[in-house]
Amino acid sequence: xxxxxxxxxxxDWDVPEQTGLWKDAWVRFRRNRLAVAGLVVIVLMIVLALxxxxxxxxxxxxxxxxxxxxxxxxxxxxxxxTPSLQHPLGTDILGRDQLSRILYGASISLTIxxxxxxxxxxxxxxxxxxxxxxxxxxxxxxMRFTDIMYAFPxxxxxxxxxxxxxxxxxxxxxxxxxxxxxxxxxxVRGQVLSIKEKEYVEAAIMTGTSPLKLIVKHLVPNSLGxxxxxxxxxxxxxxxxxxxxxxLGIGIRPPEPSWGVMIEDGYAGIFADPRQVIFPGIAxxxxxxxxxxxxxxxxxxxDPRMRR
Amino acid sequence: MGQTLLQIxxxxxxxxxxxxxxxxxxxxxxxIDAGETLGVxxxxxxxxxxxxLSVLRLVPEPGKITSGRILFRGRDVTKMEDEEIRDFRGxxxxxxxxxxxxxxxxxxxxxxQIEEAMTAxxxxxxxxxxxxxxxxxxxxRVPAAETRVKDYPHQFSGGMRQRAMIAMGLANEPSLLIxxxxxxxxxxxxxxxxxxxxxxxxxxxxTAMMLITHNMALVASLCQRVVVMYAGRIVEEGPxxxxxxxxxxxYTWSLLRSVPRVDxxxxxxxxxxxxxxxxxxxxxxGCKFHPRCxxxxxxxxxxxxxxGEVALNQVARCWVLMRNVKEEDVAAAKASALSxxxxxxxxxxxxxxxxxxxxxxxx
Amino acid sequence: xxxxxxLLRVAGAFKHFPISxxxxxxxxxxxxxxxxIRRGETLGLxxxxxxxxxxxxRLITALLPATAGxxxxxxxxxxxxxxxxxxxVRxxxxxxxxxxxxxxxxxxxVGDILQEPLDxxxxxxxxxxxxxxxxxxxxxGLNPNFTNRYPHEFSGGQRQRIGIAxxxxxxxxxxxxxxxxxxxxxxxxAQIINLLQDLQKEFQLTYLFIAHDLAVVRHLSDRIAVMYxxxxxxxxxxxxxxxxxxxxYTKALLSSxxxxDPAVERERAPISLKGEIPSPVNxxxGCRFHPRCxxxxxxxxxxxxxxxxxxxxxxxxxxxxxxxxxx
Numbered sequence: 002x003x004x005x006x007x008x009x010x011x012x013d014w015d016v017p018e019q020t021g022l023w024k025d026a027w028v029r030f031r032r033n034r035l036a037v038a039g040l041v042v043i044v045l046m047i048v049l050a051l052x053x054x055x056x057x058x059x060x061x062x063x064x065x066x067x068x069x070x071x072x073x074x075x076x077x078x079x080x081x082x083t084p085s086l087q088h089p090l091g092t093d094i095l096g097r098d099q100l101s102r103i104l105y106g107a108s109i110s111l112t113i114x115x116x117x118x119x120x121x122x123x124x125x126x127x128x129x130x131x132x133x134x135x136x137x138x139x140x141x142x143x144m145r146f147t148d149i150m151y152a153f154p155x156x157x158x159x160x161x162x163x164x165x166x167x168x169x170x171x172x173x174x175x176x177x178x179x180x181x182x183x184x185x186x187x188x189v190r191g192q193v194l195s196i197k198e199k200e201y202v203e204a205a206i207m208t209g210t211s212p213l214k215l216i217v218k219h220l221v222p223n224s225l226g227x228x229x230x231x232x233x234x235x236x237x238x239x240x241x242x243x244x245x246x247x248x249l250g251i252g253i254r255p256p257e258p259s260w261g262v263m264i265e266d267g268y269a270g271i272f273a274d275p276r277q278v279i280f281p282g283i284a285x286x287x288x289x290x291x292x293x294x295x296x297x298x299x300x301x302x303x304d305p306r307m308r309r
Numbered sequence: 310m311g312q313t314l315l316q317i318x319x320x321x322x323x324x325x326x327x328x329x330x331x332x333x334x335x336x337x338x339x340x341i342d343a344g345e346t347l348g349v350x351x352x353x354x355x356x357x358x359x360x361x362l363s364v365l366r367l368v369p370e371p372g373k374i375t376s377g378r379i380l381f382r383g384r385d386v387t388k389m390e391d392e393e394i395r396d397f398r399g400x401x402x403x404x405x406x407x408x409x410x411x412x413x414x415x416x417x418x419x420x421x422q423i424e425e426a427m428t429a430x431x432x433x434x435x436x437x438x439x440x441x442x443x444x445x446x447x448x449x450r451v452p453a454a455e456t457r458v459k460d461y462p463h464q465f466s467g468g469m470r471q472r473a474m475i476a477m478g479l480a481n482e483p484s485l486l487i488x489x490x491x492x493x494x495x496x497x498x499x500x501x502x503x504x505x506x507x508x509x510x511x512x513x514x515x516t517a518m519m520l521i522t523h524n525m526a527l528v529a530s531l532c533q534r535v536v537v538m539y540a541g542r543i544v545e546e547g548p549x550x551x552x553x554x555x556x557x558x559x560y561t562w563s564l565l566r567s568v569p570r571v572d573x574x575x576x577x578x579x580x581x582x583x584x585x586x587x588x589x590x591x592x593x594x595g596c597k598f599h600p601r602c603x604x605x606x607x608x609x610x611x612x613x614x615x616x617g618e619v620a621l622n623q624v625a626r627c628w629v630l631m632r633n634v635k636e637e638d639v640a641a642a643k644a645s646a647l648s649x650x651x652x653x654x655x656x657x658x659x660x661x662x663x664x665x666x667x668x669x670x671x672x
Numbered sequence: 673x674x675x676x677x678x679l680l681r682v683a684g685a686f687k688h689f690p691i692s693x694x695x696x697x698x699x700x701x702x703x704x705x706x707x708x709i710r711r712g713e714t715l716g717l718x719x720x721x722x723x724x725x726x727x728x729x730r731l732i733t734a735l736l737p738a739t740a741g742x743x744x745x746x747x748x749x750x751x752x753x754x755x756x757x758x759x760x761v762r763x764x765x766x767x768x769x770x771x772x773x774x775x776x777x778x779x780x781x782v783g784d785i786l787q788e789p790l791d792x793x794x795x796x797x798x799x800x801x802x803x804x805x806x807x808x809x810x811x812x813g814l815n816p817n818f819t820n821r822y823p824h825e826f827s828g829g830q831r832q833r834i835g836i837a838x839x840x841x842x843x844x845x846x847x848x849x850x851x852x853x854x855x856x857x858x859x860x861x862a863q864i865i866n867l868l869q870d871l872q873k874e875f876q877l878t879y880l881f882i883a884h885d886l887a888v889v890r891h892l893s894d895r896i897a898v899m900y901x902x903x904x905x906x907x908x909x910x911x912x913x914x915x916x917x918x919x920x921y922t923k924a925l926l927s928s929x930x931x932x933d934p935a936v937e938r939e940r941a942p943i944s945l946k947g948e949i950p951s952p953v954n955x956x957x958g959c960r961f962h963p964r965c966x967x968x969x970x971x972x973x974x975x976x977x978x979x980x981x982x983x984x985x986x987x988x989x990x991x992x993x994x995x996x997x998x999x
Binding site for chain 2: 720721796800804807808810811827829830840843857858859860861862863865866869874875884886887888890891910911914924925926927928929930931932933934935936937940942944945948
Binding site: 199200201203204205206207208209210211214218219222223225 | 730735762763767792835841842
């Protein structure tokens, strides 16, 4: 083949088998069993939550399939029912089916956990990118502002925002976004500062790459790995904060069955029926644990130093 | 020459990785006499460093010495008990590394670290060790040694750190010093000072030295005998003068002609070795060098040669040998590195583009 | 327009990096450099670590703004250029970097890396660009079908070729090679050196070849400039500088290099310099080499007066020393 092309020079014709960057990361992710288990749980949870929400909620697909009941349907004659075929996890004080409420609550918790990350990415990512890329007084200004935000206790700040906006799904969403971007901004700034020093960025500038293209094609893709990991760890944090807020009574309002609301409801009658707290508690713990495992797995998989 | 100090016999060191067994050292036999300086040369991944680490039984995981004997004054290092090997390291054999910063503790004073190296082996009493530290630093020509013992490693420059490392290596008066690329990280003028120092120490103290390097010039400067390694094997061995004057293995020959000499006006292209070193989990059949060898014959592809005597004290692992290679084949080994056809196409493109720019500028 | 034999002229270039915090001061990385690079030649730039050669490379390529001084490329002052005007200069001026592992974006395929300059300068149609990328790979001896591979799949030498192909993508006339072969194994280093030589012949390139290895620099260069502590101390033809070094630092540097020949090595006596390279924050007065110089007159002219670069020795040879050429 070499002669057919008419090469006078010496050619390195061979290269080891192809390993795409993301494919490579996926292979390493798969080696971590806990992470894979976490991912399975999360996917399952998302499917269940979607099913509970999508086809003409409340209760959704599962109600139509007669797998669970209507999450808002009260039956005071049947309060604190023990688990049975009809109510697999029993009922609460108002006789509402616990399983359907937990599944419905999953949709709220997961939505908050995941969607908030986009807000965090938007705020923290752009502030960090601007600070790292421009440097100088812009960096100084943005980072001092970040430090100030960082100095406040997270939960207190969330409380302030929620109180200001009035309790609702959207105010929690915005409050969490406005508070939790700080860590990401610092991370992205650090990433950008270190990537800016790399020779491939100099090379890109030398080949005439414009500043905008430099950010989009080089700085963003190369800082993505740690950002994804941080956001993954951010999901359980947001879910937990939402649960805490709802538990304190300033988050999601009843009768919407967020997990925090359910724990608060059950807390009143914890001695009468501890299941009221245990089942939603397990749901919160399982979700948080799964995301944490996935985050761990991603961190190892996306770290270029881990490459063979 | 003196008596044999270190004798390595058929050493195999392998790494058991997820991709398979890496034969890093694959049947190496060599010896070092007392007071001698031996150069071990080769490119990265040829097994020279792993050979040295095997002597000290410091092969990192997942590597293992799988067979062979390493005799130091008749004692087999591979069979030593843990306590014995600890005593052996440092007091009989010392090693200095390429980057002294990684082997010096950054939070401990330099003097104390050298002192510790001595007291750990119980060769010197604590009070004697203290006075010897200054002596040692003076010996390796650290200026103002009396005050510098109280400095931390970061207060030393690169060259001074390497001197301190050598001082620590010499602390227990070992009979063999293994130096792994001791000057590679240093600037040329500093490098010259360290080479000078190592020469002097070898002469004054009679410490034998095993110099591991990729730099042929360094070997020419410091060593009496040289071993050339490729893909875990010794391909050539002999006295330095002989190897440099008439290398017989094509790899040795290429190595010597692939680096320009500062004392020669440019007259010739460099010899470049095509391709890459082999994957040691799956080495090529026959001679390990044959896929890259410019003088390959059919036999090289199927049958591996053994180390055969090619001159007095000189052995080489080759079916062809450089003395049998014709002039025109040597010339072919320096062929163009470019694809001429691709170059012409690119040039045509450039001219077309330039013409376009001109016509735009003209209009 | 192309009559000027000087392609690049550096006039009184300074680069000081301010030190933040109390006390202030600055690292005087490049401290008054004058340099000329002629069309079609290779100028070698040597010096030990910290002498400012890499900073100078970044001033010349306008990757860093100069604190003072002028850089004139092809008749155009590029010192204060910004935006698209600067980008346009870079079509003619490229750079090859030291670290083949850090100079290619790990998240981009080789095809994208080589196509980036073509996209940026809108060279040819999309189809032309793709074909050109393949030609470039073939040119440097790599398989043209590997455009969809990532840099980490290649060895150090192969990556360095990709870096060279990228520099060639836009048909530059001038390439700065910043320690382009230092990180490579000896046999691979020879491949790259030969490749650079062949490319120069084929495409009439002008090189600024920066390295700490004097042997490689002598092999590749037509003229050699020696830097010490932010300044050029001597410039001469490649053979003159070796045979008749005029500056004592050049002499010491040359005498320090071991030669792969045991017979020569037995005779070689390196000139040992006293002390260490002073800090570029606070360089010595007068000639900045005087504290280490074996022939300096201190106290005297050497510690008081800074010597200018003046003709000494052979034709075309300049040195900055009050006692140039004296042993």
